[in-house]
Each structure stands twice: as structure tokens, then as C-alpha cells.
């Protein structure tokens with residue numbers, strides 16, 4: 104095939120299935136369904152340090168079981184898990200997914216999350232996405248956590264339950280610490296149906312986990328569930 108035709112094929116495939124032929128982190132051409140090129144596979148993008156906090160999944164010093172943060176604050180969830188570290192090209196890809204309309208990235212991101220959930224034997228009945236305020240959904244066109252939850256649902260055959268609702272538009276949390284984030288989030292999310300979660304295991308889905316404050320706010324509302332897990336594409340390494 105001529106270069107010209109190859110280019111046309113790439114443009115068509117790229118617009119239809121960009122995740123199939125390009126590395127999600129650097130954009131290099133790769134075989135279909137590989138998602139990450141060999142170069143990026145060797146980078147420190149994976150949150151797979153051998154010692155990680157058994158509650159929040161943050162890397163910790165050897166011989167420790169839980170991190171200082173989890174020792175300090177009460178957690179209403181059992182465990183969090185995130186396959187990637189929120190840094191460098193991972194960060195760029197997530198921002199593309201969150202703010203640049205790159206919804207197709209949900210499929211590869213979900214694949215890595217589900218691989219991690221399987222490795223960690225996290226068994227759940229329902230998937231609950233962290234809600235977005237209607238104003239944010241209107242701005243982006245979608246709630247990234249919901250899109251991710253849908254892909255996780257396809258891969259795990261577990262239903263998504265939209266039982267959390269963001270009722271207040273919260274200001275950007277980027278520069279807030281854990282307590283400020285909690286305060287900012289309190290009363291901004293409500294639970295629509297507490298009966299269906301009773302004694303069920305719940306998986307809360309978010310795009311990024313920073314301090315764990317958002318998942319904690321959701322977990323507090325879902326406290327009638329048996330067990331609450333949380334997952335995200337990546338987590339900030341504290």
C-alpha cells in the first residue's frame with residue numbers, strides 16, 4: 104500500500120479506534136489492543152512498588168503496612184487501588200480524557216483498572232461513579248468517572264448504579280489539603296437510594312485519587328454497604 108493510502112487508513116482508524124493503534128501515553132504506533140508501547144511500559148508509570156499502603160495503595164517504606172495518612176484519619180472504605188501514578192505522560196493522558204473529549208481512553212484505562220481489581224481479589228456487586236455536577240457535565244459533555252464506570256461494567260459484568268448526586272458546584276480542589284477538601288465536599292454529594300446498597304460490596308470509581316477525600320466523602324454516604332472499595336486510573340504519590 105502506498106504511503107498516501109497508509110496515511111488515510113491511519114486517519115480513519117485513528118478517529119474510529121485511536122486507542123487500538125497508538126500508545127495511550129506517548130502516541131507511538133503499536134499493535135492493536137496493546138495500549139502501551141514497550142518504551143512507556145518500562146517507565147515509572149505503574150503504581151506497582153512492592154510495598155504499598157494496604158488501605159490507600161500509596162507507596163510506603165518497607166515493613167510498613169499502612170501509610171501515615173491512613174494512620175491519621177479514619178477511612179470509611181476498605182481499600183483503594185490505582186494502576187498508575189499520576190505523573191508525566193500518565194497525567195497528560197488523564198487530562199486529555201477528562202478535559203479534552205478523549206472519551207476513547209476510558210476503555211484502555213478500564214482494562215488496567217480491572218486487571219488490578221482481579222489481582223487484588225476485590226469482589227464487588229455494584230459500581231458507583233463519583234458524581235459530577237450538572238454544570239461540569241455540561242462543560243465537558245460527560246462525567247469521566249461515569250464513562251470509566253461503564254467500561255469497567257462491560258469488563259466485569261457488574262451494574263453501574265448512579266446513586267450519588269453532586270448537588271453543589273465545588274470550587275477547584277487542586278490547592279486544598281485533605282481537611283479543606285473534606286470540608287469543601289461535605290454536603291455537596293447526596294445519596295439517592297440507600298436501600299439497594301445494604302450489605303452489598305461497592306466499587307466507587309473516580310478518575311484520579313489525590314488525598315482520598317472524595318472517595319471518603321462518598322464512602323461515608325454509602326456506609327450501609329458491606330464493603331466499600333475505591334479505584335481510579337491513577338493516584339498522586341504522596
Ligand SMILES: [Zn+2]
Pocket residue numbers: 126127128129130131139140141142143144
Ligand atoms: Zn508509549
Ligand SMILES: [Zn+2]
Pocket residue numbers: 156157158159160161169170171172173
Ligand atoms: Zn494509606
